[in-house]
Amino acid sequence: MKKVAILGMFLGTVVASCSGDQDKGIPVVNLEALHAIPLDHAIDQLAKDTTFIDVKLPPNARIDQLSQQELGQLKAAAYRFYEHVTLENNQYRVDLKDPKVLHLSEQVVKAYEQAISNTNHFADSMAKAGQAIQLPPVSEEYLNNLLK
Numbered sequence: 615m616k617k618v619a620i621l622g623m624f625l626g627t628v629v630a631s632c633s634g635d636q637d638k639g640i641p642v643v644n645l646e647a648l649h650a651i652p653l654d655h656a657i658d659q660l661a662k663d664t665t666f667i668d669v670k671l672p673p674n675a676r677i678d679q680l681s682q683q684e685l686g687q688l689k690a691a692a693y694r695f696y697e698h699v700t701l702e703n704n705q706y707r708v709d710l711k712d713p714k715v716l717h718l719s720e721q722v723v724k725a726y727e728q729a730i731s732n733t734n735h736f737a738d739s740m741a742k743a744g745q746a747i748q749l750p751p752v753s754e755e756y757l758n759n760l761l762k
Contacts, residue, residue, distance in 0.1 A: 647677040648689060649759060654682050658761050661690040668719035689760045691718050695726040696760075701751040704737055706730045 660667070669687050671680065680688075695718065698710045708730055710716070713723045733749065740747050 648685070648692065649756075651677060651685060652762055653686055653689065655686060656761070657686040657690045657693075660686065661693040661761055664717045666717045666719075667691045667694075667722065669722055691716075691722050692726070693757055693760045694718060695723065696752045696757060699730065699752045701749055704741075704746075704749050705734045706749065706752075 667687050667690060669684070669691060671684060677685075694716045695708075698708055698716075700707050700709060708727060713720070716723060737747055737749050
């Protein structure tokens, strides 16, 4: 139960798609919500192949207003990115020498990197406030759940 609560807290703090200015129409999606909404189609192939993904959604798009295709793209992009994330000393690290290998738009990659930075900052600030939390590792189980 404690692990689920920590994972929920982690996911609740991660903004996991593209966050940016409204003029560019860059989406903002909460990874917890993205993870929780099931798809009506399989995205295994999209997540694991080299099809280029460039998620373009209206600014301030709400997760419940997205099409199943848009949700699938966001989940596939999250799968590709978070495959390269590890947990070291309660900080997430991205082990990615060349982001082009992900076949994601630059905006999507930058947004996921920002989400990692925000989560690490949150964990640090909680620790400094005397309320240290243990961030959960990005597990195979979590990655596989993104595919559903």
